[in-house]
Amino acid sequence: MPAPVAADPTSPTEVVCLGESMVTFLPSRPGRLADVPAFTRTIGGAESNVACALAAAGHPVKWISRVGADGFGDHLVEAIGAYGVDTSAVRRDADGRPTGIYFRTATDRSTTAHEVAYYRAGSAASAMSPDTMDRADLFSGHVLHLSGITAALSDDCLALMRELAERVPGRPLLSFDVNHRPALWRDDSGPDVLLAIARGADLVFVGDDEAAQLWDLHSPRAIRAALPEPAVLVVKAGADGATAFVRDEEDGADTVTSVPALAVDVVAPVGAGDAFAAGFLSATLRGLPTGARLRHGHLMAAAVLTDAGDVCVPPARAHADRLAALDDAAWGALRLGPGWTSEAAGRTAEATDSTTSAEAVAAS
Incomplete structure (x- = not known):
């Protein structure tokens, strides 16, 4: 089993999260977007969700992104910073690109009535690239957390993700949540791109449903066979729990641990995967055993599942x-x-x- 992750003693930052966050509008009542009379403004974005949850749990975290030079950008930086996240490396776009926003219904994602309306094409975050992002900022923590959403935003974002997936000296432990969003991809390259990035990571989170859709893989062991490179692979199975494969540094053999999910009275399902990643990372940073890491992932996910927003204060x-x-x-x-x-x-x-x-x- 790998040695417990410990923060770099020369840096106050344990985790750096890179990715787009958007201003999110939650409906005042259930129903079609066409019928909702008012919305409540909040924030949402896979990587910033992880950052907020980790900061609220007591970890020094930095969120890196680009936002527009607009009021929505101001709101994102202030709201994410209010969770205790370091936002000093967030850059403002000087070329008129806006902050992304989206609207969603109050209905469960699994129903046909669920709607999400994204207004993020050409956003400030889509201009993230190897040239616009500071490597010193990105490598300033012990863990760098990414998700597959960023790779789908633009060619520049994809180039950045490919570069960060390279195993180069000095790179922090790379945590990658596959986070497949089919609607964001402009072509059919998603499966190959996401597999390549996952193979370059040290810790990978993937849903069994994602693996089936992306790579036609239908069991945790089949997913592990396709992703042998990461030292830790976590396969999430929703209400059926999660399985972690942890490779032993000495003999290369995997220890396999499965933990059932909790029974939860769901208020809204959005953000649960991000919260699970935050819980697992938090327990990893604390050096807890694999079973406890999975349980903390389930607990953090349960906190979001029982709240209306994408982010909430954890236990x-x-x-x-x-x-x-x-x-x-x-x-x-x-x-x-x-x-x-x-x-x-x-x-x-x-x-x-x-x-x-x-x-x-x-x-x-």
Whole structure:
């Protein structure tokens, strides 16, 4: 098993997240976009979601991107910074490119009624390239986290992603979430591009549904066979849990660990994959064993699933640690609903034994 990740002692930053964030408009009520009378403004973006969740969990994190020289850009930088994220490396576009925005319905993504309207073509973030992004900023943490969304934004973004996927001296541990978004790709190159970037990463997150759609792979072991290069591969199976393959540095053999997902009363499914990555990375940075990393991923995902936005405040670390340490029966008995991450719920979990804590949190 690889040695636990530890922050570079010469840098205050543990994780750098690179990618586009957008101003997100959430509907005031369920229904078609055509029928929604008003929207609430918030933020959304895979990599900034990870950054916000990690910062809220107590990790020094930097988000790097480009935003427009407009009010929406101001809002993104201020809102993401409010989570404790370092936004000093975010660049403003001087050539009139706008900050991306999108609208979505309140309906579950899995239904045909779900709608998302993106206004991000030609955005400031699409101008990210090897020439516009500072390598010193990108390599300033111990972990650099990317997602496949960036590769689909423009040819310049793709060139940047390909360069960062090269195993060069001095590169931080590269974390990559495949995050396949078919609608963003302008051609049929997505499967080959995403596979190549994943092979260049050290830690990869991929959904089993993504792997099936992209590469016609239909089991965790088949996915691992196609992606032998990353030291750690995490295959997410939604409500069925997640499996981590961790290669031993000495003999090259994998240790395989699977952890079932939690039962959750879902408010909105958007952002759960990003939250899972943040939970897994947080536990990795703390040197926790693989099973605990997966459990913290599930807990962070549950926090977002039980909230209306793409980002939310995670449970206090002591609360999450308590739940992650439950025995298998108590873990399987948990059912989390809206409000479970609150301070009161955390105190309840801390004050009870593992069996009753499961009951208390399920009831909260």
